[in-house]
Amino acid sequence: MDNSDNSGLMSIYNAKNVSIIVDGISLFGFQSGDMVGWTQAEDNVNLVIDAQGTGTGSESNDRHGTVTVHLSQASPRMKDLNDLLAASKYFSFTAKSDNEMIESKHSWVTKAPDGSFSNTLTARDWGLTCVNLGYSVI
Numbered sequence: 001m002d003n004s005d006n007s008g009l010m011s012i013y014n015a016k017n018v019s020i021i022v023d024g025i026s027l028f029g030f031q032s033g034d035m036v037g038w039t040q041a042e043d044n045v046n047l048v049i050d051a052q053g054t055g056t057g058s059e060s061n062d063r064h065g066t067v068t069v070h071l072s073q074a075s076p077r078m079k080d081l082n083d084l085l086a087a088s089k090y091f092s093f094t095a096k097s098d099n100e101m102i103e104s105k106h107s108w109v110t111k112a113p114d115g116s117f118s119n120t121l122t123a124r125d126w127g128l129t130c131v132n133l134g135y136s137v138i
Helices: 078-087
Strands: 018-024 036-040 047-050 053-058 065-072 090-098 102-109 121-130 136-137
Touching: 018 078, 065 078, 065 102, 078 102, 078 121
Parallel strands: none
Antiparallel strands: 018 090, 036 065, 047 053, 065 121, 090 102, 102 121, 102 136
């Protein structure tokens, strides 16, 4: 569907079309709401301004970032992420929708989830650190 004509409808989003793959394993059993979030740690270009107002851009080669996977405490994939954390094993990570993709070939589970036990299921937010976190619009 080509929506470049600005006809009023950009696209239709369906969360079932999102795939989140960790170490070749497809994750499922997310909390209500967000399934995954990410952030690049450094800007691609850093600007330095001298005393006279002249600027110089410095390209950064640091593309590491963090990913947070928001699983439900009942998700069967909790064990897989816990095993990766315990082994300190690095793995590939990909999150893909119909029009965006975030990926890293070298990632680690670096944070076990905070949590609580409640009268209903609660979220378990797993922290991943990614060496070269790539974002693309596809």
